[in-house]
Amino acid sequence: MDPYVLLKLIWWLLLGVLLCGLGVMVGMDMGVGAALRYYGRSDGERRAVINMIAPHWDGNQVWFILGGGAVFAAWPTIYATAFSGLYVVMLVLLWSMIVRPLGFEYRSKLPSQRWRKGWDWMLFISGAVPMIVFGAAMGNMLEGVPFHFSWDMISYYTGSFITLFNPFAVLCGLMSLALAIYQGSAMVMGRGSGEIRERAMRLLTWAGTAALVLFSVCGIWVSQMSGYAITGGANPAGPAIPLDKTVATLGGAWLHNFMAYPVLWVVPAAVYVAVILGMGAARSGHSHLAWWLGALAWVGTIGTVGAAMFPFMMPSSSNPSQSLTVWDASSSAGTLTWMLVFTLIFIPIIAIYTSWAFWVMRGKVTPEKIEHDEHAY
């Protein structure tokens, strides 16, 4: 295989890994934020829940930041086109997300109940909204976004922002929120006790069920919508310029890959298996297992989108031939190689110290312990 093709494929997979990392790690914290007022009824209980993720939310959030940086480095055309095209969506994402660090850090600094309640709502918004936007952005990618390029590769977005929140995209957003709440609940179950643990278990079942229903609805929708297919001119080993190919829109095109390679059905099936087993594991008290199965559900969900769309990454609904694909939206071979070297060196190191951090801070967090801990939030 041509080395440039291989690099593009590796970076397509690595983008998937990053999105999964984002879903699992950031999603977990955001699920906790979104359901904080459900897990904890009193201020003491809520503090306990917040302190379960207190030492970790910042590290986890780097998955989101790295996601942005890696898309910039490996898929600069996507970074430029998607982030500017989805401008209002990105702003909603950003504004809801930047409230979150303050919510964690400042909430318990003052004893006032009004202050704390206000921040609780901020944590709700900054948990729920970004996950909905994350899913909705994926939904928009499946539907295609109205953009085109001029000859000198300046991109123009021609849609209105309201179409970005169409019904299908919102359903995808809710699906992503459901998975996030599932993941957060599995973590709260593991590190909480008593009432908090009970509530987390109940919520996990609800969230898991909702995720499966939404995944099914979205799946049927995708199978019926008009997808995209390359009809000529694409050169996988060619330079990264998305102007030289032809693309057609076809009903059911997003199923073509599954029909050509039936083994791919394993990927969506994994979502069902993981969530159903995960809910069972949670019911029998194995929260740790439920958490890992939730992570598998994220991999299955993002994998399903990737498998359906490949090699498309960001189709253009207004000018399909200028759609961005794996073959024509990446960095140069040199940049992809250097980035791969850094990734291969640092991802294992990150995995080691992140695991160490979780291990150091392991154990149950209870309202009583938090009461006597001067370092707690």
Place this chain on the structure above:
Amino acid sequence: MHDLSTVVDLSRTQFAATALYHFLFVPLTLGLSVLLATMETIYVITGRDIYRRMTHFWAKLFAINFALGVATGLTMEFEFGTNWSTYSHFVGDIFGAPLAIEGLMAFFLESTFVGLMLFGWDRLSRGKHLLVTYMVALGSNLSALWILIANSYMQRPVGSHFDPTTMRMELSSFPDLIFNPDAQAKFVHTSVAGYVTAAIFVLGISAFYMLRGRHLDLAKRSFRVAALFGVFSILATITLGDALGFINGHAQPTKLVAMEGLWQTAEPLAGFNLVAWPDQKAQRNDFEVKVPYVLTPLVTHSFNQAIPGAHALENAAKVKIRDGIPALEALHTLSKHPHDTDALAQFRAHESNLGYALLLQRYAPDVGKATPAQIDKAARDTIPPVAPVFWSFRFMVAAAFTMLAFLIVATNYSVRNRITKKRWLLRIAPWMIPVPFLANETGWVVAEIGRQPWTVYGQLPTWLSASTHSVGYMVFSLTGFVLLYSLFIVIEMYLMVKFIRLGPTDGSTQPDSPTPALHSSQWSEA
């Protein structure tokens, strides 16, 4: 055309506002992380509890500041894509890499260990906790390194070439990119400026406690550590600032012109404009006070080199613009006929001045038909706005020398243990806190306004770099940022002041000022 320049102006305003705002918190994080590591090292070596309490207390303030640094940093990571999409496509192949490496190498390190640093006190041994604090300091400094490598590419685009097939800059040498001489000087200059910021922050607050007679032991020791740390840092800041001026001045003569208010070429030995009133339109200083002979050795590190002024640089730019026109025309041909070898040859012959043709494109969309007047206009654009750069530079330098004097005096009295008697100095210290912050901000202004009219110096003009948004979108986002960020700073300042006034509270063994916390903890233990 009018719409486009409004959108670009609004995008610039938004980027400047969010970057300057972010840069209020980052230097303090940078410096305070190193100061915390210093204090904790003393604690681990000497085993004296006072240094543990010092680390605890300053870590609390660190966390309040850190949260906003993280929050506003999210904006920066996405703003290139949301608002500068043409720029992002044009240089993403190069510029994206250091940003992503920053995430891999620095953000993960800093963010993962900051949680352990703040919450792991009771779960880690002394040595392990110290290691964690070092990792936080290392992470924040590494992130400064990578972001400044990225920034330096905008200042001095090395290790890349323009690819006429993909219509963007592509990486030719990764080592050249990371060993950019601008990046080396800039990294040290910026990070030690952060150390100065933290030192003066700690000095000011410690002085406030000494004036009130509170937490004397903690305040005196914090003052001493910070003063020593600060005096070395400010010396390094000034030295590296000079080096950066030298390196960057050669790479960007137009920035140098703006910094020094030089309209005419300065023959050696030229005088230094101490103050001046630059008039951009008339291209002269309406008023100036010169220090004779100083400028030439200051800027060129020699006694016999001339420094080209704005007029000379403008004339040179006209030549480059004319030379760049065939490159842009060839590029247009290549976009329609990718295999046209004549066009490729024409492009290769003129590619080094492609950026200058893009500068002209603003006034002459079809550059081949550009009039001499349009070329003159584009050439005039190559001189950045002189007054803001000139004055920001002078403010920054004056602030640096003020801080140097202050830090020398503070160190002197502190080391000789006479600081509590020098109440005049203690009274000045809290008022010094804003100075490093303002110096940091003006430093950013010098670097980035001085880079105009380019986003990537000599390669990509600013007018072409922004996303193609409507004015309405830009007004919406700018309003949102202003509202949100204003609210944030109010909350942050409120908490910061509150916790400074409250002082260190975990002092169950504090000898010099029994606090209510002491009694209540005795009660609960009894």
